[in-house]
Amino acid sequence: MSLFQExxxxxxxxxPLFRLVLGTCPALAITTSVSNALGMGVAFTGVLIASNMxxxxxxxxxxxxxxxxxxxxxxxxxxxxxxxxxxxxxxxIYESLGIFIPLIVVNCIILGRAEAFANKNGVLPSFMxxxxxxxGYTLALTIIATIREVLGAGTxxxxxxxxxxxxxxxxxxxxxxxxLTLGCIMAFLNLMQNRKAKKSSTSKLNINEPQVAQPxxxx
Numbered sequence: 001m002s003l004f005q006e007x008x009x010x011x012x013x014x015x016p017l018f019r020l021v022l023g024t025c026p027a028l029a030i031t032t033s034v035s036n037a038l039g040m041g042v043a044f045t046g047v048l049i050a051s052n053m054x055x056x057x058x059x060x061x062x063x064x065x066x067x068x069x070x071x072x073x074x075x076x077x078x079x080x081x082x083x084x085x086x087x088x089x090x091x092x093i094y095e096s097l098g099i100f101i102p103l104i105v106v107n108c109i110i111l112g113r114a115e116a117f118a119n120k121n122g123v124l125p126s127f128m129x130x131x132x133x134x135x136g137y138t139l140a141l142t143i144i145a146t147i148r149e150v151l152g153a154g155t156x157x158x159x160x161x162x163x164x165x166x167x168x169x170x171x172x173x174x175x176x177x178x179x180l181t182l183g184c185i186m187a188f189l190n191l192m193q194n195r196k197a198k199k200s201s202t203s204k205l206n207i208n209e210p211q212v213a214q215p216x217x218x219x
Contacts, residue, residue, distance in 0.1 A: 003128045010132030017140035017182075018189055022109045026100045027141055028178040034157050037145035039093035041138025043082045043101060048110050049130035050078040055118040056126035071114045076105045109133060147181050148172045 016022045030036045054074050062070045083101050086094040113133055118126040149155055152172030154162035171177045
């Protein structure tokens, strides 16, 4: 698989949230605003890329019997760095995301990529894998947050995008709105995938269908 494919798979085909349905807890909790989604996505991507690269570089030196604890220690180190950077340079995002920044340590996506990919591949492919998965997760968070913020508060990144007289759907920025938004998006993506698969199978049947010879007409 090429390096470009390593990146693109995490964005579309193996999107962590929409396709693999991983990391749903922070996705449902912090997507009340786009700024929160972007902050979480950047923090997540930074930890994922850094931990993937270090785990890949040390994969032959880490004993098999302690590899999972070793992964957690490495991830926790980078998570602490990101936590302190957010606290220092973006206190508003830090306060808004709260406990979900420390919980990146046990995020199933990061542990999963460490075990399934970084532990078996070189540093550069692991970097590209982390980049693709991080972008895909950030994109998914941003899509959910955009829908919830616009419909629930009438704003986008804090700026008013709907008229003041428009009635906002308060449920969208409440927990049920998170489940509703994620469910609708996944249902739409599954519908598109099924239609594509149906068209593909139909075209294959048409190609493989034997051609019946037409009888010659007598003059």
